[in-house]
Amino acid sequence: MDKHKVIEAYRRGLITLQECGQILGAEKTQLDDLMRVDHSRQPLGSNPYLIVDQL
Template sequence: MDKRKVINAYQRGLLTVQECAQVLGVERVQLIRYLDHELHEGSLQHPPSSSSNALDHL
């Protein structure tokens, strides 16, 4: 599955951070760090309250 689509589903509130991490095959903590970094860089939008090729390095 395209990693950008998974991140987008998380941002739209369709997946939890745990589900998103499972689909991407990374640890939850790794994903949270990545998302936090990307939010500060301005690459991602903040997800609603209840994911890009840049994930290739995870």
């Protein structure tokens, strides 16, 4: 899954920061850096929803 989509899902409140980290395989400090860098990106297209399958 594209890391930007995962981060966008976190920002929209669809997943927690912990879930975001698990999906990306990142630790909290790495997530903080990703959130800071990725903040300048534009939102994902016109579809505001991301569908995530529950395991």
